[in-house]
Amino acid sequence: MNKLSRVGVFSLMLAASLTIMVGSAITPALIQISEHYGVEDMATWLTTLPALGVVLFAPIAGRLIDRVGSYVALFSGLILYGAIGVSAIWLSGTIPIFADRILLGGATAIVMSSSTGLLAEFFVGEERLKMIALQGMSIEAGGIIFLSIGGVLGGLGWQWPFMIYLIAWVALLFLIIFVPFRKSSNLEEEQKSNTTNATSILSVLLAALLAMTMFFIAFITLPFYLAENFGLGSASTGYFLAMISLVAVISASVMPKMVKRFSDYQTLLTGFSLFTIGFIILSVGQSLFALAILAGIVIGFGFGFTIPLANHMVVEKSNVSNRGKNLAYFSSFTFLGQFLSSFVEGISSNLVVIYLIAVMFGFLIIIFYSLWLKRNKKRQTLQIQ
Structure with missing residues (x-):
């Protein structure tokens, strides 16, 4: 089994940290951005629609991971995440920008599920729990860092916070260089054919x-x-x-x-x-x-x-054959919770x-x-x- 170096672990943590900023990266400049697109009355949708996108596209993300493996899925998801995220700069009109935010959520579903799936292929047992805990820490730390960067970039102009999404392509380079390619393998999962x-x-x-x-x-x-x-x-x-x-x-x-x-x-x-x-x-x-x-x-x-x-x-509670699907469901449920919380105002x-x-x-x-x-x-x- 190929071992994952510390830089390889960092690469997967960087990819996972992108999920927290999908909606919040542009929050510091939300007023200017909503004014540019003419959606002042629906400004919060710019931050919540990616969560809806995760919910809608999670089943597709799960099928993709189970079919091509976590590595290829993460590779594809990072490309889409950067491209869809930054492309909002050149869009105009309510429908195109809202559609872009929903599609960004779809790319996030792929990145979130496949980064965890790939991490699970390199670690087992107690080490796996520690790595997923570290992933949770990285996601929250990413929220702090990316919000701060978004505030600085927002001061330069409404469009600059969208450039943060290109960090996905940096994560892609780290993935290619430092994470060994592997198909979804049959580590200890082949031995536990009885899934919960x-x-x-x-x-x-x-x-x-x-x-x-x-x-x-x-x-x-x-x-x-x-x-x-x-x-x-x-x-x-x-x-x-x-x-x-x-x-x-x-x-x-x-x-x-x-x-x-x-x-x-x-x-x-x-x-x-x-x-x-x-x-x-x-x-x-x-x-x-x-x-x-x-x-x-x-x-x-x-x-x-x-x-x-x-x-x-x-x-x-998953095995190789259904891990991608179950992790996609996890992404869908967590972001659905985030989306539902926006209705408390009513x-x-x-x-x-x-x-x-x-x-x-x-x-x-x-x-x-x-x-x-x-x-x-x-x-x-x-x-x-």
Whole structure:
């Protein structure tokens, strides 16, 4: 088996980090960009439509990976990602630019699923969990870095943030030079012909959707929460959100130790409990900025204990023949959660009401996965007997 060097690992991490910036790279210059395209009333669609594109094209991405292998799929996805992303500069009109953003989401689905699939082919067991945790850290770190770059480029002109998408072609060069070509191989997967049933995969995909929805409810409402209660401006809010991403990076590094000490579902349950606690703090701590910071830290840890872990669980519950399809489903469910979070604005104009509803759903999720964990323990006990 070809070993993957440290630079090869970095190459796959760089590719994975592109997924977080698909919608957010242009956010710092969103006002100028929306004015240029004449879509001021639908500006947020420029950031959310790529998520819809991931949802729509994920099944196609899965079939592509299962047919040509993760390496070739990632190669193709990186080419498309850079080309579609930067081409928006030369488009005009509402329909062309919105179509471009949806297609960019399709390229993202390929990159996200195939980069994880390729990583899974080089590592197994505990090492694989550590690598996928590192991938989660890279994605969040990429969000911090690319948002900062987007802000600088946005100051030069509306079109410059789109140039960030060309980093995909840099990742492509790293892939060609430092990652050994391999078809989807039959490492240990050939030995585990019994794949976990579809219900188990669905429970993990549902966890990914719910975790991403809860995380993004906090992420998209916090700017308004911080402005209303503490008078924070855009720069200070940006630092606050970057702090949450940094905490998510730290928690993703801790997550493998949590899984080793407890279990995967117990760690997921901990993540959802942290989300719920974070929303409770936000709903009662409107007069103390220290509580807002605490809520951000707790929610950041919730992300690190859920999304990277769910990604790893999907890999572990798959084999070579269906890994691409299952990872594509994971991409679809996580971005669907991100897309669904954008509808919270229609629930209420009172953020406390939104947070209390999130708390209620958090408790329902905790109950569901507690019962699921109890059922799994009972099943394992019966199998041992």
